[in-house]
Ligand SMILES: O=C(O)CCC(=O)C(=O)O
């Protein structure tokens with residue numbers, strides 16, 4: 001494991017004391033020095049190009065969404081305001097959820113991902129099938145995954161920074177069959 005830029009095995013991540021039933025590979029914005037320094041690890045050069053092209057698109061989309069959110073908060077968008085979002089940080093996760101073992105009575109295992117809010121500003125999710133649920137007024141609602149669409153969740157930092165927006169509580173339920181997502 002190099003500064004969390006690596007593979008995390010099944011059950012190594014926990015939410016609320018329960019093992020999450022997924023494995024993941026994390027990539028982060030790279031820094032030369034400091035606590036977040038470290039290099040991402042890619043399968044090969046071609047894969048590195050693909051991942052970075054996708055991340056660049058997500059960064060552009062995030063800035064666009066942030067400018068819409070600023071407008072909705074009645075904030076004047078000037079270049080100073082948007083500069084705050086130039087020097088960004090991201091974590092890009094490829095997640096694999098294997099089929100949940102039907103017979104398992106292991107109480108240490110929770111869900112695909114247990115209930116949580118993300119700690120960042122925005123999270124963009126795409127997946128090859130459903131399973132993601134968000135909490136609305138105390139009920140869990142399944143999010144339908146639609147081809148060519150992304151799900152965008154508000155994270156703790158944006159909730160705190162805006163003072164009015166709410167971070168989206170979400171989870172991934174136990175699944176029959178495998179699921180892949182990127183977030
Ligand atoms: O796989 C998903 O749909 C969501 C993953 C997630 O909540 C996370 O990585 O924080």
Ligand SMILES: [Fe+2]
Pocket residue numbers: 116117118123170
């Ligand atoms: Fe999340």
